[in-house]
Amino acid sequence: MNAFADQQTLDDLNIPGRHKNNSIARLFDAVVTAGGRKVMDELFSRPLVSAVDINKRSNIFKYFGKLGISFPFSDKEFSIMENYLASGNGSKQLAGGWNIIWSKVLELAAQDTEYAQLNKEVCHTIALLNRFHEFAAALPQEESPYQVQLTQIINTFSHPRLRWLKQKKGVKELSLAKLIKYDYLLRNCLHEQMKVLNSLIFHLDVYIAVSAVGQKKGFSYANALSKEEHTLEIANLFHPAVANAVGNTLSLSQRNNVIFLTGANMAGKSTLMKSLGISIYLAHMGFPVAASMMEFSIKDGLYTSINVPDNLDMGYSHFYAEVLRVKTIAEQVAADKNLVVIFDELFKGTNVKDAYDATLSITEAFSENRNCFFVISTHITEVGDSLMERCDNFLFVYLPTIMEGVKPRYTYKLSEGITEDRHGMTIIENEGIIAIINASG
Incomplete structure:
Protein backbone atom coordinates (compact mmCIF):
# COMPACT_ATOMS: atom_id res chain seq x y z
CA MET A 1 0.00 0.00 0.00
CA ASN A 2 1.49 3.32 -1.11
CA ALA A 3 0.39 5.94 1.41
CA PHE A 4 2.14 8.78 -0.41
CA ALA A 5 0.39 8.47 -3.77
CA ASP A 6 -2.65 6.50 -4.88
CA GLN A 7 -2.85 4.19 -7.89
CA GLN A 8 -4.31 6.86 -10.18
CA THR A 9 -1.34 9.12 -9.46
CA LEU A 10 1.17 6.32 -9.98
CA ASP A 11 -0.48 5.47 -13.31
CA ASP A 12 -0.67 9.12 -14.41
CA LEU A 13 3.07 9.55 -13.81
CA ASN A 14 4.00 6.04 -15.05
CA ILE A 15 6.09 5.44 -11.94
CA PRO A 16 5.92 1.73 -10.96
CA GLY A 17 6.62 -1.39 -13.00
CA ARG A 18 10.19 -2.03 -14.14
CA HIS A 19 8.82 -4.11 -17.04
CA LYS A 20 6.64 -1.23 -18.31
CA ASN A 21 7.79 0.84 -21.25
CA ASN A 22 9.20 4.24 -20.23
CA SER A 23 8.24 3.76 -16.58
CA ILE A 24 10.31 5.59 -13.98
CA ALA A 25 11.00 2.31 -12.17
CA ARG A 26 12.39 0.87 -15.41
CA LEU A 27 14.59 3.93 -15.87
CA PHE A 28 16.38 3.09 -12.61
CA ASP A 29 16.37 -0.69 -13.13
CA ALA A 30 20.14 -1.14 -13.34
CA VAL A 31 20.53 -3.42 -10.33
CA VAL A 32 22.35 -6.74 -10.61
CA THR A 33 20.80 -9.02 -7.99
CA ALA A 34 17.28 -10.37 -7.58
CA GLY A 35 17.37 -9.15 -3.98
CA GLY A 36 18.37 -5.69 -5.21
CA ARG A 37 15.32 -5.62 -7.45
CA LYS A 38 13.10 -6.44 -4.46
CA VAL A 39 14.69 -3.60 -2.48
CA MET A 40 14.14 -1.25 -5.42
CA ASP A 41 10.46 -2.24 -5.59
CA GLU A 42 10.10 -1.56 -1.87
CA LEU A 43 11.70 1.87 -2.18
CA PHE A 44 9.34 2.80 -5.01
CA SER A 45 6.33 1.69 -2.99
CA ARG A 46 7.27 3.67 0.14
CA PRO A 47 8.50 7.25 -0.37
CA LEU A 48 9.87 8.82 2.79
CA VAL A 49 8.15 11.59 4.72
CA SER A 50 11.05 12.58 6.97
CA ALA A 51 13.48 15.25 5.75
CA VAL A 52 16.28 13.68 7.80
CA ASP A 53 15.72 10.22 6.30
CA ILE A 54 15.43 11.60 2.76
CA ASN A 55 18.68 13.54 3.02
CA LYS A 56 20.47 10.57 4.58
CA ARG A 57 19.50 8.33 1.67
CA SER A 58 20.28 10.91 -1.02
CA ASN A 59 23.68 11.53 0.58
CA ILE A 60 24.47 7.82 0.27
CA PHE A 61 23.53 7.92 -3.42
CA LYS A 62 25.73 11.01 -3.88
CA TYR A 63 28.60 9.24 -2.09
CA PHE A 64 28.53 6.29 -4.48
CA GLY A 65 27.99 8.56 -7.48
CA LYS A 66 31.23 10.41 -6.70
CA LYS A 216 24.61 9.16 -16.59
CA LYS A 217 21.36 11.12 -16.99
CA GLY A 218 22.67 14.38 -15.52
CA PHE A 219 20.23 14.34 -12.59
CA SER A 220 20.80 16.11 -9.28
CA TYR A 221 19.80 15.47 -5.67
CA ALA A 222 17.07 17.44 -3.95
CA ASN A 223 17.54 18.94 -0.51
CA ALA A 224 14.64 18.09 1.79
CA LEU A 225 13.39 20.65 4.31
CA SER A 226 10.96 20.32 7.18
CA LYS A 227 7.22 20.35 6.50
CA GLU A 228 6.89 23.74 8.17
CA GLU A 229 9.02 25.46 5.52
CA HIS A 230 6.25 25.19 2.87
CA THR A 231 8.53 25.75 -0.08
CA LEU A 232 9.44 24.22 -3.42
CA GLU A 233 12.25 25.50 -5.62
CA ILE A 234 13.23 23.58 -8.73
CA ALA A 235 15.52 24.72 -11.54
CA ASN A 236 15.78 23.26 -15.07
CA LEU A 237 13.10 20.68 -14.40
CA PHE A 238 12.66 18.19 -17.24
CA HIS A 239 11.02 14.84 -17.89
CA PRO A 240 13.49 12.03 -17.08
CA ALA A 241 12.25 9.81 -19.92
CA VAL A 242 12.19 12.47 -22.68
CA ALA A 243 15.30 12.85 -24.80
CA ASN A 244 16.72 16.38 -25.14
CA ALA A 245 14.00 17.75 -22.87
CA VAL A 246 13.78 21.51 -22.26
CA GLY A 247 14.21 22.56 -18.62
CA ASN A 248 11.93 24.92 -16.69
CA THR A 249 12.15 26.65 -13.33
CA LEU A 250 9.27 26.60 -10.83
CA SER A 251 8.80 28.06 -7.37
CA LEU A 252 5.97 27.62 -4.85
CA SER A 253 5.42 28.84 -1.30
CA GLN A 254 2.57 29.61 1.08
CA ARG A 255 2.37 33.08 -0.44
CA ASN A 256 2.13 31.69 -3.97
CA ASN A 257 0.87 28.13 -3.66
CA VAL A 258 -0.95 27.75 -7.01
CA ILE A 259 0.50 27.54 -10.52
CA PHE A 260 -2.12 28.26 -13.18
CA LEU A 261 -0.83 26.88 -16.47
CA THR A 262 -2.17 27.62 -19.95
CA GLY A 263 -1.00 26.79 -23.45
CA ALA A 264 -2.18 25.37 -26.74
CA ASN A 265 -2.46 21.66 -27.47
CA MET A 266 0.98 20.07 -27.93
CA ALA A 267 2.69 23.00 -26.19
CA GLY A 268 3.93 20.66 -23.44
CA LYS A 269 1.60 21.27 -20.50
CA SER A 270 1.01 17.62 -19.62
CA THR A 271 4.70 16.74 -19.93
CA LEU A 272 5.66 19.64 -17.65
CA MET A 273 3.09 18.62 -15.03
CA LYS A 274 4.22 14.99 -15.16
CA SER A 275 7.84 16.12 -14.86
CA LEU A 276 7.00 18.00 -11.68
CA GLY A 277 5.01 15.11 -10.20
CA ILE A 278 7.79 12.62 -10.96
CA SER A 279 10.46 14.86 -9.43
CA ILE A 280 8.40 15.34 -6.25
CA TYR A 281 7.91 11.58 -5.97
CA LEU A 282 11.59 10.77 -6.59
CA ALA A 283 12.70 13.53 -4.22
CA HIS A 284 10.66 11.95 -1.42
CA MET A 285 12.45 8.67 -2.17
CA GLY A 286 15.84 10.36 -1.86
CA PHE A 287 16.50 9.48 -5.51
CA PRO A 288 18.17 11.79 -8.04
CA VAL A 289 15.72 14.05 -9.86
CA ALA A 290 15.59 15.38 -13.42
CA ALA A 291 16.57 18.97 -12.58
CA SER A 292 19.73 20.96 -11.98
CA MET A 293 18.58 21.98 -8.48
CA MET A 294 15.69 21.16 -6.19
CA GLU A 295 14.87 22.18 -2.64
CA PHE A 296 11.55 21.20 -1.13
CA SER A 297 9.65 20.93 2.10
CA ILE A 298 8.33 17.43 2.60
CA LYS A 299 4.67 16.73 1.88
CA ASP A 300 2.23 14.11 3.13
CA GLY A 301 1.25 13.03 -0.34
CA LEU A 302 0.97 13.61 -4.07
CA TYR A 303 -2.26 13.47 -6.07
CA THR A 304 -2.76 13.94 -9.79
CA SER A 305 -5.68 14.05 -12.19
CA ILE A 306 -4.16 13.75 -15.64
CA ASN A 307 -5.52 10.68 -17.44
CA VAL A 308 -8.78 9.93 -15.65
CA PRO A 309 -10.47 6.93 -17.31
CA ASP A 310 -14.22 6.45 -17.53
CA ASN A 311 -15.71 3.32 -15.97
CA LEU A 312 -18.35 1.88 -18.25
CA ASP A 313 -18.82 -1.19 -16.04
CA MET A 314 -20.04 1.07 -13.24
CA GLY A 315 -21.89 3.41 -15.60
CA TYR A 316 -19.42 6.28 -15.07
CA SER A 317 -19.03 8.76 -17.91
CA HIS A 318 -15.70 10.52 -18.32
CA PHE A 319 -17.12 13.67 -16.72
CA TYR A 320 -18.47 11.80 -13.69
CA ALA A 321 -15.15 9.99 -13.30
CA GLU A 322 -13.47 13.43 -13.25
CA VAL A 323 -15.91 14.64 -10.61
CA LEU A 324 -15.23 11.61 -8.41
CA ARG A 325 -11.48 12.14 -8.81
CA VAL A 326 -11.77 15.77 -7.69
CA LYS A 327 -13.93 14.65 -4.76
CA THR A 328 -11.29 12.11 -3.67
CA ILE A 329 -8.60 14.78 -3.71
CA ALA A 330 -10.87 17.29 -1.95
CA GLU A 331 -11.38 14.79 0.89
CA GLN A 332 -7.60 14.43 1.26
CA VAL A 333 -7.07 18.19 1.29
CA ALA A 334 -9.91 18.60 3.80
CA ALA A 335 -8.21 16.03 6.07
CA ASP A 336 -5.62 18.73 6.82
CA LYS A 337 -2.84 17.05 4.85
CA ASN A 338 0.03 18.90 3.23
CA LEU A 339 -0.23 17.77 -0.39
CA VAL A 340 0.97 18.47 -3.89
CA VAL A 341 -2.02 18.35 -6.26
CA ILE A 342 -1.76 18.39 -10.05
CA PHE A 343 -4.86 18.87 -12.24
CA ASP A 344 -4.48 18.67 -16.01
CA GLU A 345 -7.48 20.11 -17.85
CA LEU A 346 -10.18 20.03 -15.20
CA PHE A 347 -13.63 18.91 -16.40
CA LYS A 348 -12.77 18.43 -20.05
CA GLY A 349 -15.59 15.88 -20.20
CA THR A 350 -18.37 18.48 -20.05
CA ASN A 351 -19.49 21.60 -21.91
CA VAL A 352 -17.44 24.79 -21.86
CA LYS A 353 -19.88 26.73 -19.61
CA ASP A 354 -19.99 24.06 -16.91
CA ALA A 355 -16.24 23.51 -17.22
CA TYR A 356 -15.64 27.25 -16.73
CA ASP A 357 -17.89 27.51 -13.68
CA ALA A 358 -16.56 24.33 -12.08
CA THR A 359 -12.90 25.08 -12.77
CA LEU A 360 -13.22 28.60 -11.36
CA SER A 361 -15.07 27.68 -8.17
CA ILE A 362 -13.07 24.54 -7.36
CA THR A 363 -9.69 26.08 -8.14
CA GLU A 364 -10.46 29.09 -5.96
CA ALA A 365 -11.70 26.86 -3.12
CA PHE A 366 -8.65 24.61 -3.26
CA SER A 367 -6.24 27.54 -3.32
CA GLU A 368 -7.34 28.70 0.12
CA ASN A 369 -5.45 25.80 1.68
CA ARG A 370 -2.02 27.43 1.76
CA ASN A 371 -0.32 24.29 3.16
CA CYS A 372 -0.93 22.51 -0.15
CA PHE A 373 0.64 23.22 -3.52
CA PHE A 374 -1.53 23.11 -6.64
CA VAL A 375 -0.70 23.04 -10.33
CA ILE A 376 -3.74 23.48 -12.56
CA SER A 377 -3.84 23.62 -16.35
CA THR A 378 -6.75 24.57 -18.58
CA HIS A 379 -7.65 25.67 -22.11
CA ILE A 380 -10.32 27.95 -20.66
CA THR A 381 -8.17 31.04 -20.29
CA GLU A 382 -11.13 33.11 -19.11
CA VAL A 383 -10.88 31.23 -15.80
CA GLY A 384 -7.39 32.65 -15.37
CA ASP A 385 -8.63 36.19 -16.03
CA SER A 386 -11.24 35.84 -13.27
CA LEU A 387 -8.78 34.26 -10.81
CA MET A 388 -6.25 37.00 -11.47
CA GLU A 389 -8.81 39.54 -10.28
CA ARG A 390 -9.98 37.55 -7.25
CA CYS A 391 -6.85 35.82 -5.86
CA ASP A 392 -3.39 37.03 -4.87
CA ASN A 393 -1.69 33.64 -4.37
CA PHE A 394 -1.55 32.43 -7.98
CA LEU A 395 1.40 32.23 -10.36
CA PHE A 396 0.14 32.53 -13.95
CA VAL A 397 2.41 30.91 -16.51
CA TYR A 398 2.04 29.53 -20.02
CA LEU A 399 3.86 27.50 -22.63
CA PRO A 400 3.95 29.55 -25.83
CA THR A 401 3.37 28.61 -29.44
CA ILE A 402 5.22 30.49 -32.16
CA MET A 403 3.57 30.47 -35.57
CA GLU A 404 6.01 30.23 -38.48
CA GLY A 405 3.65 30.82 -41.35
CA VAL A 406 0.91 28.24 -40.83
CA LYS A 407 3.15 25.89 -38.87
CA PRO A 408 3.29 26.06 -35.05
CA ARG A 409 6.61 25.80 -33.22
CA TYR A 410 6.69 25.00 -29.52
CA THR A 411 9.43 26.38 -27.27
CA TYR A 412 8.46 24.26 -24.21
CA LYS A 413 9.80 27.18 -22.15
CA LEU A 414 7.57 28.80 -19.54
CA SER A 415 6.56 32.45 -19.81
CA GLU A 416 4.67 34.58 -17.31
CA GLY A 417 1.01 35.37 -17.90
CA ILE A 418 -1.99 33.76 -19.59
CA THR A 419 -1.85 32.79 -23.24
CA GLU A 420 -4.54 33.23 -25.83
CA ASP A 421 -2.90 30.70 -28.15
CA ARG A 422 -5.49 28.60 -29.96
CA HIS A 423 -4.13 26.76 -32.94
CA GLY A 424 -6.27 23.64 -33.03
CA MET A 425 -7.91 24.50 -36.36
CA THR A 426 -4.54 25.37 -37.87
CA ILE A 427 -3.23 21.89 -36.99
CA ILE A 428 -6.39 20.29 -38.41
CA GLU A 429 -6.04 22.27 -41.63
CA ASN A 430 -2.33 21.43 -41.90
CA GLU A 431 -3.22 17.74 -41.78
CA GLY A 432 -5.72 18.24 -44.61
CA ILE A 433 -8.57 16.59 -42.75
CA ILE A 434 -11.32 18.83 -44.19
CA ALA A 435 -10.03 18.23 -47.71
CA ILE A 436 -10.05 14.47 -47.14
CA ILE A 437 -13.64 14.58 -45.94
CA ASN A 438 -14.75 16.81 -48.84
CA ALA A 439 -13.00 14.60 -51.37
CA SER A 440 -14.78 11.53 -50.03
CA GLY A 441 -18.14 13.17 -50.84
Missing part, protein backbone atom coordinates in the same frame (compact mmCIF):
# COMPACT_ATOMS: atom_id res chain seq x y z
CA LEU A 67 33.11 7.13 -6.24
CA GLY A 68 31.95 5.88 -9.64
CA ILE A 69 32.44 2.23 -8.68
CA SER A 70 30.77 -0.89 -10.03
CA PHE A 71 28.92 -3.56 -8.10
CA PRO A 72 31.48 -6.28 -7.23
CA PHE A 73 29.41 -9.31 -8.28
CA SER A 74 27.60 -10.58 -11.35
CA ASP A 75 24.03 -11.78 -10.97
CA LYS A 76 25.00 -15.36 -11.83
CA GLU A 77 27.80 -15.70 -9.31
CA PHE A 78 25.91 -13.92 -6.55
CA SER A 79 22.77 -16.03 -7.04
CA ILE A 80 24.83 -19.17 -6.24
CA MET A 81 25.80 -17.74 -2.86
CA GLU A 82 22.32 -16.31 -2.27
CA ASN A 83 20.59 -19.64 -2.93
CA TYR A 84 23.12 -21.54 -0.86
CA LEU A 85 22.77 -19.31 2.19
CA ALA A 86 18.98 -19.13 1.83
CA SER A 87 18.77 -22.91 2.23
CA GLY A 88 19.97 -22.64 5.83
CA ASN A 89 17.54 -22.54 8.75
CA GLY A 90 19.52 -21.24 11.68
CA SER A 91 19.41 -24.62 13.44
CA LYS A 92 22.09 -25.21 16.07
CA GLN A 93 22.02 -28.97 15.47
CA LEU A 94 24.62 -30.82 13.40
CA ALA A 95 22.16 -33.00 11.49
CA GLY A 96 23.45 -31.41 8.29
CA GLY A 97 26.86 -32.94 8.98
CA TRP A 98 25.45 -36.45 8.72
CA ASN A 99 23.80 -35.52 5.43
CA ILE A 100 27.15 -34.37 4.09
CA ILE A 101 28.83 -37.58 5.21
CA TRP A 102 26.11 -39.61 3.51
CA SER A 103 26.48 -37.60 0.27
CA LYS A 104 30.23 -38.31 0.42
CA VAL A 105 29.49 -42.01 0.73
CA LEU A 106 27.16 -41.82 -2.27
CA GLU A 107 29.85 -40.02 -4.25
CA LEU A 108 32.32 -42.80 -3.58
CA ALA A 109 29.85 -45.64 -4.07
CA ALA A 110 27.65 -44.38 -6.89
CA GLN A 111 29.42 -41.32 -8.34
CA ASP A 112 26.68 -39.05 -6.94
CA THR A 113 27.40 -35.33 -7.56
CA GLU A 114 25.66 -33.80 -4.54
CA TYR A 115 28.79 -33.75 -2.36
CA ALA A 116 30.91 -32.10 -5.06
CA GLN A 117 28.19 -29.55 -5.74
CA LEU A 118 27.97 -28.59 -2.06
CA ASN A 119 31.75 -28.33 -1.83
CA LYS A 120 31.74 -26.04 -4.84
CA GLU A 121 28.96 -23.84 -3.37
CA VAL A 122 30.72 -23.44 -0.03
CA CYS A 123 34.04 -22.55 -1.69
CA HIS A 124 32.20 -20.10 -3.98
CA THR A 125 30.48 -18.49 -0.96
CA ILE A 126 33.78 -18.17 0.88
CA ALA A 127 35.31 -16.44 -2.17
CA LEU A 128 32.43 -13.98 -2.56
CA LEU A 129 32.28 -13.14 1.13
CA ASN A 130 36.00 -12.37 1.08
CA ARG A 131 35.58 -10.26 -2.04
CA PHE A 132 32.75 -8.29 -0.43
CA HIS A 133 34.80 -7.78 2.74
CA GLU A 134 37.70 -6.39 0.68
CA PHE A 135 35.37 -4.21 -1.36
CA ALA A 136 33.77 -2.70 1.76
CA ALA A 137 37.13 -2.20 3.48
CA ALA A 138 38.36 -0.18 0.48
CA LEU A 139 35.46 2.30 0.63
CA PRO A 140 36.36 5.78 1.96
CA GLN A 141 35.22 6.04 5.56
CA GLU A 142 36.02 9.61 6.56
CA GLU A 143 32.73 11.53 7.03
CA SER A 144 31.03 8.83 5.00
CA PRO A 145 27.20 8.82 4.85
CA TYR A 146 27.56 5.05 4.41
CA GLN A 147 29.36 4.71 7.75
CA VAL A 148 26.48 3.02 9.60
CA GLN A 149 26.33 0.27 6.95
CA LEU A 150 30.13 -0.02 6.86
CA THR A 151 30.18 -0.54 10.61
CA GLN A 152 27.58 -3.32 10.24
CA ILE A 153 29.72 -5.00 7.60
CA ILE A 154 32.91 -4.71 9.67
CA ASN A 155 31.19 -6.01 12.82
CA THR A 156 29.73 -8.98 10.94
CA PHE A 157 33.08 -10.01 9.49
CA SER A 158 34.69 -9.51 12.92
CA HIS A 159 32.43 -12.15 14.45
CA PRO A 160 34.60 -14.72 16.31
CA ARG A 161 33.11 -17.55 14.27
CA LEU A 162 34.09 -15.91 10.98
CA ARG A 163 37.79 -15.40 11.71
CA TRP A 164 38.69 -18.42 9.61
CA LEU A 165 37.11 -16.87 6.49
CA LYS A 166 40.07 -14.73 5.43
CA GLN A 167 42.47 -17.65 5.83
CA LYS A 168 40.43 -19.68 3.33
CA LYS A 169 40.58 -17.06 0.58
CA GLY A 170 41.16 -18.78 -2.76
CA VAL A 171 40.24 -22.27 -1.53
CA LYS A 172 39.01 -24.54 -4.37
CA GLU A 173 38.08 -27.67 -2.43
CA LEU A 174 37.50 -28.47 1.24
CA SER A 175 38.16 -31.64 3.18
CA LEU A 176 35.14 -33.50 4.52
CA ALA A 177 35.75 -32.20 8.06
CA LYS A 178 36.20 -28.58 6.93
CA LEU A 179 33.15 -28.77 4.68
CA ILE A 180 30.97 -29.97 7.56
CA LYS A 181 32.34 -27.26 9.83
CA TYR A 182 32.05 -24.31 7.44
CA ASP A 183 28.67 -25.36 6.07
CA TYR A 184 27.36 -25.59 9.63
CA LEU A 185 28.74 -22.14 10.49
CA LEU A 186 27.53 -20.38 7.34
CA ARG A 187 24.06 -21.88 6.97
CA ASN A 188 23.15 -22.54 10.57
CA CYS A 189 25.22 -20.98 13.32
CA LEU A 190 25.72 -17.67 11.47
CA HIS A 191 22.41 -17.75 9.63
CA GLU A 192 21.25 -14.37 10.99
CA GLN A 193 24.59 -12.71 10.27
CA MET A 194 24.46 -13.99 6.68
CA LYS A 195 20.94 -12.56 6.31
CA VAL A 196 22.26 -9.16 7.45
CA LEU A 197 25.13 -9.36 4.96
CA ASN A 198 22.76 -10.31 2.14
CA SER A 199 20.54 -7.33 2.95
CA LEU A 200 23.54 -5.00 3.00
CA ILE A 201 24.67 -6.37 -0.37
CA PHE A 202 21.19 -5.90 -1.88
CA HIS A 203 21.04 -2.29 -0.69
CA LEU A 204 24.58 -1.69 -1.93
CA ASP A 205 23.44 -2.96 -5.33
CA VAL A 206 20.65 -0.36 -5.31
CA TYR A 207 22.90 2.48 -4.13
CA ILE A 208 25.43 1.85 -6.89
CA ALA A 209 22.78 1.33 -9.59
CA VAL A 210 20.69 4.43 -8.78
CA SER A 211 23.71 6.70 -8.39
CA ALA A 212 25.09 5.48 -11.74
CA VAL A 213 21.79 6.23 -13.49
CA GLY A 214 21.71 9.68 -11.90
CA GLN A 215 25.26 10.41 -13.07
